[in-house]
Each structure stands twice: as structure tokens, then as C-alpha cells.
Amino acid sequence: MxxxxxxxxxxxxxxxxxxxxxxxxxxxxxxxxxxxxxxxQMNLSTTLKAACAGVPSSLEVLTGQATIAEAAQVIDGYAVVPASRLNGKADDLMPSVGKDYRLRKALAAVAGDYDYAILDTPPALGTLTVNALTAASWVVIPAQADAYSLDGVTDLAATIEAIREYTNPDLKIAGILLTRYNPRTSISRVIHEDAEAMAAELDTKVFRAWIREATVIKEAQAVKQSLFDYAPSAKVAYDYRFFIDELMGEVNG
Ligand SMILES: Nc1ncnc2c1ncn2[C@@H]1O[C@H](COP(=O)(O)OP(=O)(O)OP(=O)(O)O)[C@@H](O)[C@H]1O
Ligand SMILES: [Mg+2]
Structure with missing residues (x-):
């Protein structure tokens, strides 16, 4: 897996x-x-149509009250362990020993059942993200193509460095993905340069693929369909396919 x-x-x-x-x-x-x-925020769970009330979530997985096998819901050919609104309290609810390794250990038990595990993290560098990065073999860093795309990269770099030192020496950075990109704007070249500088700091690369800003992204999420089902021939669907091919070349190559 x-x-x-x-x-x-x-x-x-x-x-x-x-x-x-x-x-x-x-x-x-x-x-x-x-x-x-x-x-x-449960955005991934909601969009994937997971049941979220009265079911075991990733919180119970982290606290040891449920296994991944118990929490995983099978929907439309994929499996999803939903989040809980209370995930923000995970740090307080988890037993203190082995906190950072809870997800890694839980995933190891289902390693033979799946080809890929995809972990969605909140916009913070706390326990939840540390658990994800400790469990991950690869991390992708999406950066919205705006004037502040470099903000916070030093904190992220420090976190990744600490993860490699303490909990997951094998963590690899697949690259930085420019998202919501509009190549027509005059700042696009500056943004690309910023991203290259960010990649150098992290000892990684900027993906050749970039993702354009497109309303079909929001539309597909609103109707809870995958981008590729909702708008298979939209340009942004090509952007994502190109990116995923590039990513898979790296991950499996
Ligand atoms: N290429 C795009 N074009 C237009 N809208 C986009 C694009 N990518 C993402 N969005 C929209 O931007 C918003 C933020 O995207 P998303 O939820 O994936 O970001 P996130 O990093 O997961 O956010 P959070 O940090 O809150 O978890 C969503 O409303 C999403 O539909
Ligand atoms: Mg999100």
C-alpha cells in the first residue's frame, strides 16, 4: 500500500x-x-458521500476505539474513513504514548487490503497532520497560485524535517503543485519563481503540471461527483490527469 x-x-x-x-x-x-x-471540517467525507453521524470516524481510529476496517465505509468502488467534527480535540483525547504513530499503526493493519491510502489533513501542523505525515510515504504540497504562495513554507519545511528526524525518516516530498493557477495573469511568472524557491528550500521540485482555476471544480463538489465523472473533458480535468500521471510516475517509478 x-x-x-x-x-x-x-x-x-x-x-x-x-x-x-x-x-x-x-x-x-x-x-x-x-x-x-x-x-x-469533513469536506472530503461529505463530498465522498460518507455517513458521518453515529459511525466510527478517524477520531475513534486515533483514540484506539475503532480499527480502520471497522470505520471504513465502502462507497462507489472506494473506501473512506470519515472525519468527525470533534477531530480538533484529538490531541486531548488520544492516549499520550505513541500519539504520533496512531494512524500509521492503524493503517499497517490494512496494508494488504488497499493499493493506495489517501490522507486528507486540516490546514494546521498539529497532531492530525503529524499523524498523517508519520503514516505517509509521500507528501504532495499544493500551493495556491497567489501572491502569498510562499507564506508558511518555512514552518512546513521545519515540520517535515522534524517528521523525518523523529517519526518517519522515509517520508518523501513528491513536489509542489500549483493550484488555482491562471497563466494569463501578470503575476504568474513571479508565482512560478516563488514556487521554485519554495521547492529548493524543501529539496523537492515543482510539478510540471499545474491546475487552473475553474468553476467546474466547485460544481462537481456541490453535486458530490468526481471531477472526471462530472466534467471529463473540462480543461481542468486534463490538468489533474496530467498531474496524477506525473505523480504516479514518481511514486511507482
Ligand atoms: N482549481 C480550482 N478552481 C476553482 N476552485 C477551486 C479549485 N481548486 C479548489 N477550488 C475550490 O477552492 C476551495 C478550497 O479548496 P479545498 O477545499 O480543496 O482546499 P483545502 O486546502 O482542502 O482547504 P482547507 O485548508 O480548508 O482544508 C473549495 O471551495 C474548492 O472547491
Ligand atoms: Mg481540505
Missing amino acids: ITLAAASQKGGVAKTTTNLAIGAKLTQDGARVLYVDLDP
């Missing part, structure tokens, strides 16, 4: 959108995909 996480402490940079696209494409291609939503 290959475990992928999208991480950034910046909100709204398309972490969840990117995870949804990766999972949808891999499922379409016949892979066995498990999504795990860690974010108390």
Missing part, C-alpha cells in the same frame, strides 16, 4: 480537491483506494 498525503497549513489551497482527484483517478484505473479524512 502506498500512502499519500496532501499537506499545507494554509487553508483553501486545494488539498482536499487534489486528494479527491487522485483518489477518483486511481479508482477509475482499477486501484483499491482508501481515503482517510482527518480534517474536522
Whole structure:
């Protein structure tokens, strides 16, 4: 099982959108995909049509009250462990020993059941993201293509460095993905340069693929369909396919 996480402490940079696209494409291609939503906002769970009330969530997985096998819901050919609104309290609710390793250990038990695990994290560098990065083999860093795309990269770099030192020496950064990009704007070249500088700091690369700003992204999420089902020939669907091919070349190559 290959475990992928999208991480950034910046909100709204398309972490969840990117995870949804990766999972949808891999499922379409016949892979066995498990999504795990860690974010108390529950955007991934909701969009994937997971039941969220009265069911075990990633919170119970982290606190040891449920296994992944018990919490995973099978929907439309994929499996999803939903988040809980209370995930923000996970840090207080988890037993203190082995806190950072809870998800990693839980995922190890289902490693033979799935080809890919896709972890969705909140826009913060706390326990939930540390659990995801400790469990992940690869992290993708989405960066919204705006004037502040470099903000916070130092904190993220420090977190990744600490993860490699203390909990997951094998964590690899797949690259930085420019999202919500509009190549027609005059700042686009500056943004690309910023992203290259950010990549150098993290010792990684900027993906050749970038994702354009497009309303079909929001429309597909509003009707809870995958981008590739909702608008298979939209340009942004090509952007995501191109990105996922590039990512998979790296991950499986
Ligand atoms: N390429 C795009 N074009 C237009 N809208 C987009 C695009 N990508 C994402 N969005 C929209 O931007 C918003 C934020 O995206 P998303 O929820 O994926 O970000 P996030 O990083 O997961 O946010 P959070 O940090 O809150 O979890 C959503 O409303 C989403 O539909
Ligand atoms: Mg999100």
C-alpha cells in the first residue's frame, strides 16, 4: 500500500480537491483506494458521500476505539474513513504514548487490503497532520497560485524535517503543485519563481503540471461527483490527469 498525503497549513489551497482527484483517478484505473479524512471540517467525507453521524470516524481510529476496517465505509468502488467534527480535540483525547504513530499503526493493519491510502489533513501542523505525515510515504504540497504562495513554507519545511528526524525518516516530498493557477495573469511568472524557491528550500521540485482555476471544480463538489465523472473533458480535468500521471510516475517509478 502506498500512502499519500496532501499537506499545507494554509487553508483553501486545494488539498482536499487534489486528494479527491487522485483518489477518483486511481479508482477509475482499477486501484483499491482508501481515503482517510482527518480534517474536522469533513469536506472530503461529505463530498465522498460518507455517513458521518453515529459511525466510527478517524477520531475513534486515533483514540484506539475503532480499527480502520471497522470505520471504513465502502462507497462507489472506494473506501473512506470519515472525519468527525470533534477531530480538533484529538490531541486531548488520544492516549499520550505513541500519539504520533496512531494512524500509521492503524493503517499497517490494512496494508494488504488497499493499493493506495489517501490522507486528507486540516490546514494546521498539529497532531492530525503529524499523524498523517508519520503514516505517509509521500507528501504532495499544493500551493495556491497567489501572491502569498510562499507564506508558511518555512514552518512546513521545519515540520517535515522534524517528521523525518523523529517519526518517519522515509517520508518523501513528491513536489509542489500549483493550484488555482491562471497563466494569463501578470503575476504568474513571479508565482512560478516563488514556487521554485519554495521547492529548493524543501529539496523537492515543482510539478510540471499545474491546475487552473475553474468553476467546474466547485460544481462537481456541490453535486458530490468526481471531477472526471462530472466534467471529463473540462480543461481542468486534463490538468489533474496530467498531474496524477506525473505523480504516479514518481511514486511507482
Ligand atoms: N482549481 C480550482 N478552481 C476553482 N476552485 C477551486 C479549485 N481548486 C479548489 N477550488 C475550490 O477552492 C476551495 C478550497 O479548496 P479545498 O477545499 O480543496 O482546499 P483545502 O486546502 O482542502 O482547504 P482547507 O485548508 O480548508 O482544508 C473549495 O471551495 C474548492 O472547491
Ligand atoms: Mg481540505
